[in-house]
Amino acid sequence: MESTAVQMLCVALGAIGLTGVTICSSLPEWIVRRNDTEYHYGLWMICVKNRTGAPEWKTYKDAVVPLRSDFHVAQTLITISCILSGLSLLILIxxxxxxxxxxxxxxxxxxxxxxxxxxxxxxxxxxxxVSWFSTNMRNAPEGVVLGVSIYIGWTDGLLMILTGVLIWYFSRPK
Structure with missing residues (x-):
């Protein structure tokens, strides 16, 4: 790369992307179902909010609802993405x-x-x-919406793709 400023920018963008993917993975906001009680489904836990009470957090081990197979796949892909982006940032630095x-x-x-x-x-x-979940939500019943983690995942996934393309473009031989 010609410029250390571009390298520093790519390190900063990659770090922001890694932080966002970690937040996307940890928030229980992938799918939100609103009925009498509000259910927030994340990759690792469920949050149940009653009208009168405080939110109740449950992991999938403690919850009555079994973990769907698309959640298993998403857990695996997001975890691999976090590890790969962390290693890539270290190599870049x-x-x-x-x-x-x-x-x-x-x-x-x-x-x-x-x-x-x-x-x-x-x-x-x-x-x-993230795209898989949003595509599956097209046929969802009323009251089931996408959570904020989906939008965070799209933003940070695109940010990491942009960072990878910038690094590739400026590191290619002239």
């Missing part, structure tokens, strides 16, 4: 021109390119389950 962790000038562009590919794949791994 260590291979960047603004750090002196790697002294070999031939290795640095390859590390940066590998980080870009990793961030691109991590973004795709977020977009897949």
């Amino acid at each position: 260590f291979g960047s021109d603004f750090t002196s962790c790697v002294q070999n000038k031939n290795t640095k562009p390859k590390m940066i390119l590998a980080a870009g590919v990793g961030l691109l794949l991590a973004g795709l791994l977020v977009i897949i389950p």
Whole structure:
């Protein structure tokens, strides 16, 4: 890459994307069902809100409702995305021109390119389950809506894809 400013920007965008994917994964806001009681389904837990009482948080182990297979797939893809984007960010930081962790000038562009590919794949791994859930919600009964985690996932998946493309574009040989 020619500019350390572009590398720093890509590190910042990748860190924002990783943080957003972690938030998307941890919030119980993937699917919201509103009836007499309000149910918030996340990847890892359910939140039940009664009209009069406080919210009640349950993991899928404690809940009566079994975990659907699409939630298992989404858990796996989002977890792999978090790990891949974290590793890609570390590779990007260590291979960047603004750090002196790697002294070999031939290795640095390859590390940066590998980080870009990793961030691109991590973004795709977020977009897949988020799009899957939104597509399945087209035929949902009334009172069932998409939660805020879906929108966070779309935004941060696209942000990581953009970061990977920027890294790839500026690290290619001239």
